[in-house]
Amino acid sequence: MESGIATQHETEDRIFRRVALRILPFLIVCYVVAYMDRVNVSLAKLQMLGDLKMSDTAFGLGAGIFFVGYFLCEVPSNLAMHKVGARFWIARIMVTWGVIAAGVAFIGQIAAAFHLINATVPFLTIRFLLGAAEAGFFPGLVLYLNYWFPTNRQGRVFSILMAAQPLSFVIGLPIAGWLMEHLGGVWGVAGWRWMIAAEALPAIILGGIVLLVLDDRPREAAWLSSEDCAVVEGALAAERDTKADVPVLKILSIPTIWVLTVCWFLIVVGVYGINFWLPTLIHNTGIQSNQSVGLLSAVPYIGCAIGMVCFCSMAEKLGLKTLFIAGFAVLSGVSLIASAYWGMLSIYVTLICMTAAMIGSMTSSALFWSLPGEKLTGRAAAAGIAAINSIGNLGGFCGPTILGILRDHFGSDQAGLVVLGCCLILSGVIALLFFGHGKQSGTAACRRSSHASTCPPTSPA
Structure with missing residues (x-):
């Protein structure tokens, strides 16, 4: 019997590994x-503030107002995706x-056309519209992966997906720095304008490719045999009865949704404060x-990409996801506070502190997104994931704005970094208090349960 169960595990491991290799690289x-389109403005800031006569406060507000548009449109976007299908909706998001x-x-030209003193209003407007256009993209990916992977495999899957965040900085910031450095002045156009325009083009191209590459559900995938599809659908069905599919309007009446939202808000305050500054x-x-700044800015994200995937895999193998969420959130917060007091000593201290902060915050983020899928399914999952992300992502408005205001007021980054660090520490404390006493999830716990046939592999999915 044990050999039969082991064979079943090996079959599932092989099938889900094939699914991961098929859909994760493109996602x-x-x-x-x-992410490149979302945060390349952080490097453009070094040139654009002078060109557009904008203050640090205006930049921080513009970096953050993206999330107001994101917040207002995210739940409707995710519900639309659940109704019309991932392929069409993700393509629509990327093109717009x-x-x-x-x-x-082109915000300078827009400001000139309306005879404005500076470009603050056009900058805020376009950043708001960008947030509205991109709303639903990340929670849409989370929902999409819920259609393909059971929750006991999602921690590693989400960590691999979210490695795209640090990877976007590793790739994007050096490229952005090179574009700004070498294209500045070509045809009389500032380097930061060339960089912004050039890095927007791939999204439009990929939007068209999405229609050719993605399948909405396992049963629609021609590359899966009927037997393999049955295994995937069976694993998903085995845990479906343990989840709730409540009416959409009652989502916000579930206390767990609000606890998850507060945790995500505090994590996002710290993550985006780091990203934009x-x-x-x-x-x-x-x-x-500018090119050196771009290259050095990529260093913390290289460490983050490696550390996040390794630690998320370890958390699932040990069945200690909540403890890892809390512990790494605290690590991130302490590292930010350390950088506030000692970061100015040298570039090496700054890079060490920021690397630890990014590993901590992104490990917590990746493991966090396996929690909603353990509670919800169907339209409830679509609305719940979007609600948690949209409300929580207002932290992306608060983080950069707090840093900008405090930097203008005190003339340094110290106070702002301490505030962001405290937010991350608080998120870890809340996660531990509310979720630390629950049943373990992950390989170690799953192997001991009665549903061992749906457990994840001991190697990456």
């Missing part, structure tokens, strides 16, 4: 492009955000070249 490419992202390069922090250590 990672799409997510890398999404690519077009709007390119518009950031890291080039500035490195520049403040004395690094002047």
Whole structure:
């Protein structure tokens, strides 16, 4: 009997590994492009503030107002995706955000056309529209992966997907720095404008490719045999009875949704504060070249991409996801606070602190997104995931805005980094208090349960 169960595990491992290899690489490419378009403004800031006569506060507000548009449109976007299918809706999102992202390069001309003193209003408007256009993309990917993987495999799957975030910085910031450095002045156009326009184009192209590559559900995938499809659908069905599919309007009445939302909000405050201000922090250590700032900004994200996947895999094998979420959130917060007091000593101290902060925050983020899928299914999952992400992502508005305001007020980044660090520490404490006492999830716990046939492999999916 044990040999039969082992054979079944091996079969499932093989099938889900094939599923992961088929869909994850393309989704990672799409997510890398999404993040490049979302945060390349952090490097453009080094040139654009002077060109457009904008303050640090205006930039922080513009970096954050993206999430207001994201917040307002995210739940409707995810419900639309659940209804019309992932392939069409993800393609729609990518094309519209690519077009709007390119518009950031022309905000100076827009300001001049309306005889404005500076470009603050056009910048805020386009960033808001970019958030509205991209709304539903990440929670749409989370929902899409819920259609393909049972929750006991999702921690590693989400960590691999979310490695696209640091990867986008590793790839995007050096490229952005090179474009700004070498294309500046070509045809009389500033380097940051060339960079913004060039990095918006891939989203439009990929939007068309999505229609050719993605399948909405396992049963629609021609590359899966009927037997393999039955295994995937069976694993998903085995856990479906343990989830709730409540009416959409009652989602916000579930206490767990609000606890998850608060945790995600606090994590996002720290993550996006780091993302949007890291080039500035490195520049403040004395690094002047835009290309050098771009290259050095990629260092923490290289460490993050490696560390996040390794630690998420370890958390699932040990069945300690909640403990890892809490512990790494605290690590991230402590690292940010350390950088506030000692980061200015040298570029090396800044890079070490920021690398630890990114590993901590992104490991917590990746493991966090396996929690909603353990509770919800169907339209409830679509609405719940979107609600958690949309409300929580208002932290993406608060983080950069807090840093910008405090930097203008105090003349340094210290106070802002301490506030962001405290937010991350608090998120870890809340996760431990509310979810730390529950049943373990992951390989170690699953192997001991009565549903051992749906357990994840001991190697990456």
